[in-house]
Amino acid sequence: MKRKYFSIVLVLILAIFLSGCSGGVVTPATDEAKVKSVINEYLLALNDQNWSKAKGYCVYGSDRYYAVCQMEDLFNTLYLYCNIVTINAVVKIYDVSIYGNYSQAYCYTTYLVTACGYYEADDKYTTYYLQKVGNSWKLS
Numbered sequence: 001m002k003r004k005y006f007s008i009v010l011v012l013i014l015a016i017f018l019s020g021c022s023g024g025v026v027t028p029a030t031d032e033a034k035v036k037s038v039i040n041e042y043l044l045a046l047n048d049q050n051w052s053k054a055k056g057y058c059v060y061g062s063d064r065y066y067a068v069c070q071m072e073d074l075f076n077t078l079y080l081y082c083n084i085v086t087i088n089a090v091v092k093i094y095d096v097s098i099y100g101n102y103s104q105a106y107c108y109t110t111y112l113v114t115a116c117g118y119y120e121a122d123d124k125y126t127t128y129y130l131q132k133v134g135n136s137w138k139l140s
Contacts, residue, residue, distance in 0.1 A: 031137070032096045035103050038137045039128055043089040043109075049075060057139055059131055064139040082116040091126075101132040 038057055045054035051072040058065040078085045088111070095106040110123040131140045 031098050031103070031132075035096050035098070035105055035130055035137050036093050038130065038139065039091060039093060039105055039107065042139060043091055046071070046087055046089050049085075049087065059133060059138045059140040062138075062140040064128075078115045085115040086113070088112045103130040103132070103137060104128065105130065 042054055042057040045051075045057065046068075051068060054068045055065055058068060075085055075087075090110045092108045093105055094108065097104050097106075105128045107126050107128060108123070109126045111121065113120045129140050130137045132138075
């Protein structure tokens with residue numbers, strides 16, 4: 001009789017442990033969250049003037065990739081004349097649409113570049129186009 005109760009208690013304890021395991025499963029980020037993250041990380045890399053990192057968020061050879069290359073050349077030229085050159089880029093992402101391996105994000109982007117005491121500001125609605133390369137999203 002003791003053996004029967006012991007078996008029942010053991011099964012109940014096992015059932016409690018197994019039912020508790022399902023609540024801790026971590027799900028991967030959705031593609032929409034990944035797209036938003038790529039855009040934000042790209043702009044942070046621009047703010048840090050980490051050109052290789054910014055290019056790493058772009059599809060190699062894309063328009064966005066070459067825009068980063070041109071920006072890098074511009075900043076290198078500005079550094080010939082100015083000691084301090086800064087860029088501040090901020091984005092507000094309104095909508096992300098995903099179509100298989102392609103995505104677009106409708107955003108409002110603000111840029112502020114300062115050099116030698118002068119500044120250039122630009123703010124506009126922008127659509128960022130992205131492509132899924134492997135398991136990650138990249139700007140195209």
